[in-house]
Amino acid sequence: MPLVRIDIKKNPDATFAQKLGQVVYASMKQAINVPDKDNFQVLTEHDDNHFVYDPDYLGIQRTDGVVFIQITLNEGRSTEQKKLLYQTIAEGLNEEAGVRLEDVFISLVEVKKENWSFGSGLAQYAN
Amino acid sequence: MPLVRIDIKKNPDATFAQKLGQVVYASMKQAINVPDKDNFQVLTEHDDNHFVYDPDYLGIQRTDGVVFIQITLNEGRSTEQKKLLYQTIAEGLNEEAGVRLEDVFISLVEVKKENWSFGSGLAQYAN
Amino acid sequence: MPLVRIDIKKNPDATFAQKLGQVVYASMKQAINVPDKDNFQVLTEHDDNHFVYDPDYLGIQRTDGVVFIQITLNEGRSTEQKKLLYQTIAEGLNEEAGVRLEDVFISLVEVKKENWSFGSGLAQYAN
Numbered sequence: 050m051p052l053v054r055i056d057i058k059k060n061p062d063a064t065f066a067q068k069l070g071q072v073v074y075a076s077m078k079q080a081i082n083v084p085d086k087d088n089f090q091v092l093t094e095h096d097d098n099h100f101v102y103d104p105d106y107l108g109i110q111r112t113d114g115v116v117f118i119q120i121t122l123n124e125g126r127s128t129e130q131k132k133l134l135y136q137t138i139a140e141g142l143n144e145e146a147g148v149r150l151e152d153v154f155i156s157l158v159e160v161k162k163e164n165w166s167f168g169s170g171l172a173q174y175a176n
Numbered sequence: 177m178p179l180v181r182i183d184i185k186k187n188p189d190a191t192f193a194q195k196l197g198q199v200v201y202a203s204m205k206q207a208i209n210v211p212d213k214d215n216f217q218v219l220t221e222h223d224d225n226h227f228v229y230d231p232d233y234l235g236i237q238r239t240d241g242v243v244f245i246q247i248t249l250n251e252g253r254s255t256e257q258k259k260l261l262y263q264t265i266a267e268g269l270n271e272e273a274g275v276r277l278e279d280v281f282i283s284l285v286e287v288k289k290e291n292w293s294f295g296s297g298l299a300q301y302a303n
Numbered sequence: 304m305p306l307v308r309i310d311i312k313k314n315p316d317a318t319f320a321q322k323l324g325q326v327v328y329a330s331m332k333q334a335i336n337v338p339d340k341d342n343f344q345v346l347t348e349h350d351d352n353h354f355v356y357d358p359d360y361l362g363i364q365r366t367d368g369v370v371f372i373q374i375t376l377n378e379g380r381s382t383e384q385k386k387l388l389y390q391t392i393a394e395g396l397n398e399e400a401g402v403r404l405e406d407v408f409i410s411l412v413e414v415k416k417e418n419w420s421f422g423s424g425l426a427q428y429a430n
Contacts, residue, residue, distance in 0.1 A: 052246060052283045053228075056345045063225050070228050089281060090228035091183045091220070091244065093345070098317050101307075101324050101344035109422035117345065119306060119375070121246070121283055128417040132426045139424030150423045154343060156306045156375055157418035163255040164284035168236035169277045170266030172259045179373060179410045180355075190352050197355050216408060217355035218310045218347070218371065248373070248410055290382040291411035295363035296404045297393030299386045 050165055050174065051077055051122040053090040058100050058113050065146070066092035072145045073118055076137040081130050083122075102154070115152040116142065123174070124159035131157065177292055177301065178204055178249040180217040185227050185240050192273070193219035199272045200245055203264040208257050210249075229281070242279040243269065250301070251286035258284065304419055304428065305331055305376040307344040312354050312367050319400070320346035326399045327372055330391040335384050337376075356408070369406040370396065377428070378413035385411065 055069055062068075070090045077083035102115045118138065126134075135155055142148035163175035182196055189195075197217045204210035229242045245265065253261075262282055269275035290302035309323055316322075324344045331337035356369045372392065380388075389409055396402035417429035 052244065052281075067225050067228065084233075086230040086233040088228060088230045088233070089244065091222065092226040092228065093220075093222075093347075094226070095345065095347075098321050099346040099348070101321065101342060101346070103340040103342045106338075106340040106342070107421050107427055111422060117306065117343065121285060128426065128429050131417055132429065135420035135426055136424035139420070139422075153420065153422055153424065154306075155420040156414070158285060158375060158412060158414055159418070160283070160285055163258055164286070166262035166266070166280065166282040167234050168238065168266075168280055170263040170280065172255065172262055173234055175255050175259065179371065194352050194355065211360075213357040213360040215355060215357045215360070216371065218349065219353040219355070220347075220349075221353070248412060285412060287410070287412055290385055291413070293389035293393070293407065293409040294361050295365065295393075295407055297390035297407065299382065299389055300361055302382050302386065 050087055051083055051089070051120050054119045055090065055092045056100065056117040057094055057115070059094045059096055066094060068146050069116055069142060069148070072141040073120075073138055076134060076141050077120070080134040080137040081126050109151045111152055112149060114149055115154060116148055117154050117156070119156045119158065121158045121160060123162050126159075177214050178210055178216070178247050181246045182217065182219045183227065183244040184221055184242070186221045186223055193221060195273050196243055196269060196275070199268040200247075200265055203261060203268050204247070207261040207264040208253055236278045238279055239276060241276055242281060243275055244281050244283070246283045246285065248285045248287060250289050253286075304341055304421075305337055305343070305374050308373045309344065309346045310354065310371040311348055311369070313348045313350055320348060322400050323370055323396060323402070326395040327374075327392055330388060330395050331374070334388040334391040335380055363405045365406055366403060368403060369408060370402055371408050371410070373410045373412065375412045375414060377416050380413075
């Protein structure tokens with residue numbers, strides 16, 4: 050169900066974005082019970098002219114290694130669950146992909162469960 | 177009003193994505209009464225390293241022909257209307273563009289009607 | 304907090320999209336009190352086959368210079384504030400970047416304040 054969009058600056062490793070996506074997926078399974086195999090992602094790399102971040106908003110020091118992660122997912126997770134998700138993603142990206150903790154930017158967009166079709170023209174999560 | 181984002185794997189036909197978009201637009205008009213001419217879309221093609229889908233989440237067999245469709249639209253459609261939209265899009269993409277029914281992935285993001293400006297700095301849908 | 308996505312047709316000036324983004328950021332600070340330095344944007348240019356707009360929906364005459372701006376931001380702004388934001392963005396893009404007023408298309412997606420992590424795996428806006 051989550052649809053994940055990850056945006057980063059161009060990385061010399063063509064598989065780097067995918068590595069980030071794998072960590073995000075594993076973190077969602079671990080922290081907020083996203084089902085196994087529920088993995089759908091769009092990964093995009095940008096040149097310097099098309100990717101904008103502030104290097105110290107809220108006193109957090111960001112670098113060109115910043116990773117924007119926007120996740121569209123079902124509503125209903127508690128603030129505690131969201132906090133655990135942020136921590137799990139940031140620590141995972143740090144440990145598995147060498148991303149600085151300060152460089153992990155996450156935005157959640159919540160939707161109703163009937164707002165998804167996973168194929169065949171059906172609303173698999175609707176009652 | 178709907179803003180449609182379609183993401184697919186690179187297709188040899190440069191107009192293929194546009195064809196998909198035309199079907200999505202026609203389906204929205206038919207299934208959920210989107211007004212005539214209300215057609216705004218961003219279409220993006222991705223290489224293998226930047227497009228991730230599970231090949232059988234929920235038992236639905238997906239291929240590299242999978243189409244992600246994310247539609248931002250006004251809130252208020254019923255679950256029945258959403259179901260009709262999913263079915264209309266999937267069948268339309270299948271008939272008009274040869275997309276497998278299982279390869280149609282749809283995500284709806286609902287917003288308030290005052291959340292749009294269609295030009296000239298005005299909120300055309302606000303009271 | 305706002306995550307801004309700007310989509311335009313390919314522009315010969317590689318810094319044009321960034322110029323648009325600067326105006327959008329300044330407009331958010333001016334019109335809806337977005338904090339200083341709260342500036343995160345993804346800018347994308349598209350060829351003719353991957354960018355679709357209607358040239359006169361609602362009687363507004365649009366050209367290839369149309370600019371799609373989708374802003375994910377915290378919920379709670381009034382309709383009056385949103386109207387002021389639309390006007391400020393459109394006039395700013397017109398004055399600073401030569402965009403026609405009719406070519407400014409804006410979509411807002413509102414989320415809860417605990418739906419953001421600005422780095423370090425924390426939910427900086429959550430209570």
